[in-house]
Amino acid sequence: MSPHETARTSQEAQETAVLHDIADILRCPHCQASLDHDAGRRVLRCAAGRHTFDIARQGYAGLLAGDANTGTADTAAMVAARDAFLGAGHYRPIADALAAHAADTTAPGVIVDVGAGTGHYLAHALEAAPGRLGLALDISKYALRRAAKAHPRAAAASCDAWQPLPVRDGTAALVLNVFAPRNPAELRRVLHPQGRLVVVTPTVRHLAELVTVLDLLSVDDDKKARLDAALSPYFTPLDARSVAFRMTLGHADAASVVAMGPSAWHTDPETVRGRIAALPAPLHVGAEVTVSAYAPR
Numbered sequence: 655m656s657p658h659e660t661a662r663t664s665q666e667a668q669e670t671a672v673l674h675d676i677a678d679i680l681r682c683p684h685c686q687a688s689l690d691h692d693a694g695r696r697v698l699r700c701a702a703g704r705h706t707f708d709i710a711r712q713g714y715a716g717l718l719a720g721d722a723n724t725g726t727a728d729t730a731a732m733v734a735a736r737d738a739f740l741g742a743g744h745y746r747p748i749a750d751a752l753a754a755h756a757a758d759t760t761a762p763g764v765i766v767d768v769g770a771g772t773g774h775y776l777a778h779a780l781e782a783a784p785g786r787l788g789l790a791l792d793i794s795k796y797a798l799r800r801a802a803k804a805h806p807r808a809a810a811a812s813c814d815a816w817q818p819l820p821v822r823d824g825t826a827a828l829v830l831n832v833f834a835p836r837n838p839a840e841l842r843r844v845l846h847p848q849g850r851l852v853v854v855t856p857t858v859r860h861l862a863e864l865v866t867v868l869d870l871l872s873v874d875d876d877k878k879a880r881l882d883a884a885l886s887p888y889f890t891p892l893d894a895r896s897v898a899f900r901m902t903l904g905h906a907d908a909a910s911v912v913a914m915g916p917s918a919w920h921t922d923p924e925t926v927r928g929r930i931a932a933l934p935a936p937l938h939v940g941a942e943v944t945v946s947a948y949a950p951r
C-alpha cells in the first residue's frame with residue numbers, strides 16, 4: 655500500500671469508528687428503531703432489520719428518507735466558499751461564542767449541529783467539550799464530505815431538517831443551529847431535559863456594507879422575535895447575546911462570503927465579481943449575529 659493509500663485508509667477507519675460510537679444515539683428514518691453499525695461493513699442497520707443505510711466512502715452516513723427535498727442543499731461551490739471563508743477565521747468570534755456554550759454544558763449526551771455545513775462550528779464546540787461526541791446533520795453531500803472530517807470526535811449524517819431527525823429522543827446535551835433550517839418540535843425531541851439549544855441568526859446589521867453595495871438579500875429586523883415565537887411552544891429563552899465584530903476582507907473573501915450565503919441563490923456570480931472588483935480593497939465590513947440559548951420546556 656502506498657503511504658497515500660495508508661493515510662486514506664486510516665482516515666476512513668477513524669470516520670467509521672466515530673460512527674460506530676455514535677450509532678447508539680441514531681434511529682432509523684423509516685421505522686424509528688435504533689441503528690447498529692454492522693462491524694466490518696460500511697452500513698448501519700436498524701433493529702427491525704428491514705432497513706440498511708450506506709456509509710459513504712467520504713465517511714458520512716446516508717440517513718435521508720427517500721422523499722426528502724434536497725433542493726435547498728448547499729452546492730459544491732457554496733460549500734467550497736464557506737470552507738475558505740470560515741477556514742480563514744473571519745467568523746472566529748461566532749465559533750468562540752458557541753464553544754463557550756459547549757464548555758458550559760453539563761447535561762449528558764452528544765452535541766448535534768443541525769444544518770452543520772462543513773462542521774466548522776461543531777469542531778470548535780467539541781474542542782471546548784473534551785470527551786463529548788458530535789454529530790453533524792446536513793442535507794448537502796458536499797457539506798457532509800467535509801463535516802465527516804471536521805473533528806476526530808465528530809460523525810456526520812445526511813438528513814432533512816424538516817423531517818423527523820434520525821436521532822433518538824433526549825440524546826443531545828447541546829443542539830447547535832447556525833444560519834440553518836430548524837424544526838422546533840424535532841430539536842426539542844432530541845434534546846436531553848437538562849440540555850440546551852443554541853441558535854445563531856444574523857441581525858439586520860450583519861454584512862450591512864456588502865448588502866448595500868452588492869445589492870444582497872437583507873435580513874428583516876424582527877428575526878429574533880420570530881425565532882422566539884416559533885420556538886416558544888417547546889423552549890424557554892435563556893440569554894441572548896449580540897456578537898458584533900469588524901472584519902477586514904480582501905476581494906476574494908468578499909466573493910466567498912457572498913457565494914456561501916443565501917444571496918448565492920439569487921445572484922449571478924459574474925455580476926457579483928464585477929461589482930466587487932470595482933470596490934476598494936481591503937473592505938471593512940461589520941458582522942453581527944445573535945447567539946440565543948434556550949432550555950427545553
Ligand SMILES: C[S@@+](CC[C@H](N)C(=O)[O-])C[C@H]1O[C@@H](n2cnc3c(N)ncnc32)[C@H](O)[C@@H]1O
Nearest residue numbers: 726727728769770771792793794814815832833
Ligand atoms: C447557510 S448554511 C450554514 C451552514 C453552517 N451551519 C455554517 O454556518 O457554516 C445552511 C446549511 O443548511 C443546509 N440545509 C439546507 N436545507 C436543509 C435541510 N432541509 N435539511 C438539512 N440541512 C439543510 C445546507 O446544505 C447548508 O449546509
Ligand SMILES: [Zn+2]
Nearest residue numbers: 682685700705
Ligand atoms: Zn428501520
